[in-house]
Amino acid sequence: MVTAVDPGAEPSVSAWSPLRTATYRSLWLALLAANIGTWMQTVGAQWLLVHQANASTLVALVQTASLLPMLLLALPAGALADTFDRRHLLIAVQLFLVAVAAGLTVLTATGRMPPALLLTLTFAFGVGQALTLPAWAAVIPELVPRAQLRAASALGSISVNVARAVGPAAAGVLISQVGVAPVFGFNAVAFLVFALALVRWRPGDANTVEVPERFTAALRAGGRYVRHSPIVRRLLRRALVFVIPASALWALLPLVASRRLGLNSSGYGLLLAALGVGAILGALLMPRIRTLISPNRFLLLAGAMYGVTLIVVASVRSVPVVLVALLPAGVAWVTVLANVNAEIQLFLPGWVRARGLAVYQVVQGGGQAVGALIWGVVADVGGLVGAFLVAAALMLVGAVTSQIWPLPDLRGMVKDPTAYRPPLSLALQPDPRVGPVLVTVTYTIQPQQESEFLEAMEHVRGARQRTGAMRWGLFRAGETPDEFTEVYLVPSWDEHLRQHGGRLTEADQRAEERARDLSECTPAVRHLLPAAAEWTAAAGSPMPGSG
Template identity: 70%
Template sequence: MVSAGPASAEPPPSAWAPLRVAAYRNLWVAMLVANIGTWMQTVGAQWLLIDERNASTLVALVQTASSLPILLLALPAGALADTLDRRRLLIAVQFFIVGVGTALTLLTLTGRMPPALLLTLTFAFGVGQALTLPAWAAIIPDLVPRNLLQPASGLGSISVNVARSVGPAIAGVLIALTGVPLVFALNTLAFLFFAVTLIRWRAGTSRSVEVPERFTAALRAGGRYVRHSPIVQRLLFRALLFLIPGSALWALLPLIANQRLGLGAGGYGVLLAALGAGAVVGGVVLPWVRSRLPPNVFLLIAGLTYGPAMLVVALVPIEAVVLVALVPAGLAWVTVLANLNAEMQLFLPGWVRARGLAVYQVVFAGGQALGALAWGVVADTAGLIVAHVAAGLLMILGALTVRIWPLPDLRAVEQDPATHWPDLELAHEPDPSVGPVIVILTYTVREERRADFVTAMEEVRAARQRTGASRWGLFREGESGDLFVEVYELPSWDEHLRQHGGRLTKADQAAELRAWRHAEGTPQVSHLLPAEANP
């Protein structure tokens, strides 16, 4: 389904409305402090390396060591966040980060911080962040009502961009006055503050299921859900269409400042501030804009704002003009990505939310990293202007594809859990680990309804595979033209129990009922278990 009409006529919630929810406000402030500490820590680590041999490579490796864990661990972290109590997981991870920060502080203070150890501890710090991000994103829908998810996502972007602007500035002043150890110490205290805030938050439950899944099974289930969810794939695809060309601006802006505008480090900081100011404004106006524009029109306007801004930055070597162009670019950047993140949070059911958001984070980090690398290569081989112009044109082209690959309309999609199958009545209770399990449903469908039935069963197939089925098929009995047989296989009996005890949503239920309306009565159901498990 594609949204073509106007959004709801209800007044949009304020960008600051989520802050009226005490639990969200406290945790958002704590996360803002932690984000500022993270940027302070990054600057401090880079400063320790500027006098080393091969300083350029070592300084660049600080960013690599910080971001690589997100690419490596986001999916396992999402599985952990969906199988464990998210609050307790977050608390444990923050204390791990506090331990890393304490080691950084003490070793730096005593002069025992060689580059290899600094990069190792920076990587460990990144591991903590990789474990934090999916769990934090997954608890936001538990903190605020559904209608406040989009402004909450915008506030998350504001937090990141305020920290990006404030953190390095604070770190620079403190390093000049006292040295790097104090910067590391304050970062440690920032994460200790986040841990204490989490301890004080008393959540009813922050886990999607009472009995946790096995880790490997949870990983496979998360991957299977994404593979068989066209809506999630479309959201990720639209994110990549924006991220890959958009990353050129962030990656090449230092070169624009130095080579095109003749600015030093201070001038580059001013350019970043313009981008950051636009990003903050974008977070503030996101709810207002989204309430007045259909999602696809909104996406088109954002792309047609960001792309021309990139062309101006590349082609006009006047600092004032570039500054003006960077503000709407920052606004478009945050509004698109915060909106897509909010759409993911709205769509993903609770049992797989952290894993789905982890995939989004992998796409976000990977799209930026690969895009930056690609545009850097283009700039080295064809020139800075060519790279920027090509990225700007690609951004415009990507925005125009919204008519071909539109965003789905998620307003009517109900992702609350639904249990509409009758209780299973078996001759014996199988062990949850028994598998594979085959489920067979037999339908009676008259000739005039067959085509509609087969079409409707395609949605059923997707729902079965998203929620646990590893294989699925629909067959027609040769001896009777009216009998259709649905057969699907699940890895274990536990997977089947989870499928019908929390994974199916009201949208999945509606898809089944639409198919059943074309059949006579309700289908006959049987379950096949391995013979050796049932002597």
């Protein structure tokens, strides 16, 4: 249960407010160019394969090679973005993408681009994209004020949809006039522009990672945080409940265009354009909508709009009617996903933000991929119209669940880390790699306060597990019934110091202080270390952090 610190209404924020920040504006424009270049490259790669043997399979594999790295690498990419300096990581990845695009350009221009090499380089480009997305999403809260995060998320959706509209058209013109190689060359220039914009950005020292976590430890810590955070899990469920039925439209729209509406590829492009225009309108209208409708009521309205669109697409054979119906679907698509994405950005603390956003990207991308497969099978078994009607029913049911399991209220919540513990002196100072570490905290609780204490410890348990504890338990001494001992296991001493030196938030602090205030005596803390551990300092050396 989340209680907002400040229940007041949030100030109205324009859809364009983040662009008033010069750094964000320059990076957003550079990323827009990179997104356009990406769509141009996809069209260019597909065009190179259309005259090959088994062209249908090869053209489809271009999409697979582009998107597969996201599902395979999103979580490791999030760990990298939380482990290393995000700006340096982004610059390095963009330079890698420039090199890949330059290689595509040269090899294509010289006629040395067989299909296998093209797909390999397309996969390499997808790897770069997979490494970019979590780091960029985690950087946005460093670029704009907290109140503008939702608008910045909407602007990200505008960038994607403008690129989706402009990129393929621009690529088609270039290919018809000068061939495929210049298309790849434009992509190289676009990512070079993005890299230069990142070089010009000078974040504050507070955003620098001083002592990086070990990669595997960082990956496990991110998984623990998501697993033990009810708010993040609820936000991910909301995204999944919407994406799976919504993916029916994206997966089956080509069949609607050809079988039900009798359109060719240009007509299908017109349908996609209607969705894109709706998405752009949704991104522009989202700040205004939020001032008029609560987030959970808007989820209900957006789900209803999308469900009605699915019904119209399934039952109507008029192209103009379908085009009009696709506009609100585009609005609903971008506003729901941009809103959930922004809520996750608002909630996640900085130390785990990229890893949490990577999980969100896996859920969103995986939901679309699995949903597309499901609706393809349903359409084969029950027909195209039946698949759309089933998807519409699921969408409407999912919209109703937004009132049963609503979005949490995150207004006023502060997720910045806080270090509130006094220095700790140990008779033995372990090497940071030593582990696991068993921590015990013993409380003395009067009988009349037991129920309140047990409730408080549930919040403490969540804080311990989100910030590093592999196992947690609360025990009561049989010999002294007023003694309760909290026991939790941390993977290493380094993880324990991070747990109490940069991962705890003000909410975690309040939860622990509430439990400590209920104890008759100051809780006794002990750190049990492996007997065969190596020691790196003399006895009694002070160390930061405590139980």
